[in-house]
Amino acid sequence: xxxxxxxxxxxxxxxxxxxxxxxxxxxxxxxxxxxxxxxxxxxxxxxxxxxxxxxxxxxxxxxxxxxxxxxxxxxxxxxxxxxxxxxxxxxxxxxxxxxxxxxxxxxxxxxxxxxxxxxxxxxxxxxxxxxxxxxxxxxxxxxxxxxxxxxxxxxxxxxxxxxxxxxxxxxxxxxxxxxxxxxxxxxxxxxxxxxxxxxxxxxxxxxxxxxxxxxxxxxxxxxxxxxxxxxxx
Amino acid sequence: xxxxxxxxxxxxxxxxxxxxxxxxxxxxxxxxxxxxxxxxxxxxxxxxxxxxxxxxxxxxxxxxxxxxxxxxxxxxxxxxxxxxxxxxxxxxxxxxxxxxxxxxxxxxxxxxxxxxxxxxxxxxxxxxxxxxxxxxxxxxxxxxxxxxxxxxxxxxxxxxxxxxxxxxxxxxxxxxxxxxxxxxxxxxxxxxxxxxxxxxxxxxxxxxxxxxxxxxxxxxxxxxxxxxxxxxx
Numbered sequence: 001x002x003x004x005x006x007x008x009x010x011x012x013x014x015x016x017x018x019x020x021x022x023x024x025x026x027x028x029x030x031x032x033x034x035x036x037x038x039x040x041x042x043x044x045x046x047x048x049x050x051x052x053x054x055x056x057x058x059x060x061x062x063x064x065x066x067x068x069x070x071x072x073x074x075x076x077x078x079x080x081x082x083x084x085x086x087x088x089x090x091x092x093x094x095x096x097x098x099x100x101x102x103x104x105x106x107x108x109x110x111x112x113x114x115x116x117x118x119x120x121x122x123x124x125x126x127x128x129x130x131x132x133x134x135x136x137x138x139x140x141x142x143x144x145x146x147x148x149x150x151x152x153x154x155x156x157x158x159x160x161x162x163x164x165x166x167x168x169x170x171x172x173x174x175x176x177x178x179x180x181x182x183x184x185x186x187x188x189x190x191x192x193x194x195x196x197x198x199x200x201x202x203x204x205x206x207x208x209x210x211x212x213x214x215x216x217x218x219x220x221x222x223x224x225x226x227x228x229x230x231x232x233x
Numbered sequence: 234x235x236x237x238x239x240x241x242x243x244x245x246x247x248x249x250x251x252x253x254x255x256x257x258x259x260x261x262x263x264x265x266x267x268x269x270x271x272x273x274x275x276x277x278x279x280x281x282x283x284x285x286x287x288x289x290x291x292x293x294x295x296x297x298x299x300x301x302x303x304x305x306x307x308x309x310x311x312x313x314x315x316x317x318x319x320x321x322x323x324x325x326x327x328x329x330x331x332x333x334x335x336x337x338x339x340x341x342x343x344x345x346x347x348x349x350x351x352x353x354x355x356x357x358x359x360x361x362x363x364x365x366x367x368x369x370x371x372x373x374x375x376x377x378x379x380x381x382x383x384x385x386x387x388x389x390x391x392x393x394x395x396x397x398x399x400x401x402x403x404x405x406x407x408x409x410x411x412x413x414x415x416x417x418x419x420x421x422x423x424x425x426x427x428x429x430x431x432x433x434x435x436x437x438x439x440x441x442x443x444x445x446x447x448x449x450x451x452x453x454x455x456x457x458x459x460x461x462x463x464x465x466x
Contacts, residue, residue: 046297049305053293060286064279064361072282131294136369 002027005100013142015134022047022133026125027097029118031104044125051128058136058143059083066148074230077165081156082147089119091146097122162222169229170201177202180218197221235260238333246375248367255280255366259358260330262351264337277358284361291373292316295381307463310398314389315380322352324379330355395455399432402462409434413451416441430454 002024009015017023021041030043059082063075081087092098098113101122112118131139150156170176184196197217199206207228209221235257242248250256254274263276292315296308314320325331331346334355345351364372383389403409417429430450432439440461442454 045305046303046308049308050293050297053290057286057290060283061364064283070279072278075279075282128297 002100005096008096013145015130015138015142017129018133022129023126024102026051026129027100027122028102029104029107029112031107032102035104044122047125047128047132048121049128050131051124051126054127054131054136054139055083055088055124058140059147062140062143062148077160078151078156081159082151084159085116085120086159087147087156088123089116092119092123092126094146095126097126157223160223162219162226166199166222166226166229169226179203180221182214182217183208199225235333238329241329246378248363248371248375250362251366255362256359257335259284259362260333260355261335262337262340262345264340265335268337277355280358280361280365281354282361283364284357284359287360287364287369287372288316288321288357291369291376292380295373295376299381310393311384311389314392315384317392318349318353319392320389321356322349325352325356325359327379328359330359390456393456395452395459399455399459399462402459403434410436412436413454415447415450432458 002020006017006020006023009017025042026044026047028041028043030045033039033041033043056079059079060075063070063079067075098119101113101118103113107113107118127139130142167178170178179200181198181200182195183198184194186194186196188194192212194210194212195214195217196208196210197214197220198208199218199221207221207225209217209219209224211217211220235253239250239253239256242250258275259277259280261274261276263278266272266274266276289312292312293308296303296312300308331352334346334351336346340346340351360372363375400411403411412433414431414433415428416431417427419427419429421427425445427443427445428447428450429441429443430447430453431441432451432454440454440458442450442452442457444450444453
């Protein structure tokens with residue numbers, strides 16, 4: 001089992017774990033050890049403590065250097081959307097870490113293997129193990145490929161509530177009226193629907209958004225409007 | 234002014250800043266720049282964003298390696314007491330950073346120069362600047378001398394509410410009766426008073442503490458009791 005993971009790490013990311021006990025520790029949940037007293041070693045929690053901090057610093061250093069013109073508010077905002085449960089759970093799944101977790105029986109039965117909170121912990125523990133085994137530079141290279149590259153794909157947008165952000169931004173100097181109006185609704189050949197929505201503040205048009213539902217079109221419009229406003233500030 | 238700081242860094246910590254603009258940025262508050270439009274450069278806030286994360290990781294890595302037998306709960310607890318406002322403000326004062334902050338006039342008048350929250354920000358910004366200028370290894374060496382060494386002096390105990398911790402610990406399996414009894418009260422030659430207090434749970438004596446007030450003697454007793462209980466767990 002573990003060999004598959006180690007092989008995937010070598011092939012996709014050129015990562016060669018020296019101490020595979022560390023990798024195993026990162027994938028071992030406490031109750032598994034209770035149920036297997038013959039097993040030596042620790043569960044993932046100490047490595048999670050370490051990896052949590054490594055993720056925070058690695059992401060902060062990357063964003064600081066990549067966006068020299070951004071103020072700390074924008075940097076913090078993007079960091080929060082990157083360093084959080086749903087993002088880390090998605091990374092665990094991308095690396096198929098979920099397959100290799102050594103879980104207690106009760107946790108297995110309750111569906112913990114697919115739970116975001118466990119997959120977040122496991123991601124942090126994996127990064128803690130990688131940091132100890134290979135050092136900061138290898139962690140940064142790896143995150144470059146698997147995490148930072150996703151910024152340009154807009155991957156982290158899904159974790160940001162742009163309608164709230166837009167509202168907060170527009171109401172800085174007092175109350176305003178923000179309206180979302182549906183401009184268009186089309187049904188495609190494959191039966192998907194595409195909605196087009198416009199967002200306006202005090203009757204001034206700000207941006208247009210598209211999506212497969214009214215809600216996602218509104219979110220798209222809010223994101224475009226918010227990003228335009230922040231960039232031209 | 235700045236030369237004094239740079240000289241102190243060299244003499245006490247063998248730190249030679251390459252780019253003194255970074256050091257200046259770490260010590261510059263936003264309104265100072267508003268009032269001095271002729272000044273180029275940035276305020277400390279981006280460096281604070283960076284230094285905050287560097288402090289988190291540096292401390293986590295140090296504690297993880299120093300205490301191989303501690304579980305993540307104890308590690309987290311000590312880290313929280315180290316990486317927090319009052320601790321960072323004390324470090325800023327120890328380095329006399331407060332003297333060198335370039336403050337706006339309004340902030341100066343309102344006493345911000347001695348405010349813990351500003352001194353915390355300045356400490357983080359200073360660490361961000363040091364990280365950029367000298368790299369992780371120099372930051373770790375520096376923190377070894379100025380921060381980590383204080384663990385053995387019990388410096389961070391002052392930031393921990395041991396009475397609450399003891400209560401939490403003892404009540405894990407249901408309610409208990411915790412009592413603090415004054416055993417003794419002495420007045421020393423210099424007129425200082427020394428109080429001696431005993432803490433007991435359900436009439437079982439746990440520990441004795443001493444202090445210059447009943448409150449500090451109770452805290453001392455709680456700390457001793459808590460640390461004994463956690464260590465023998």
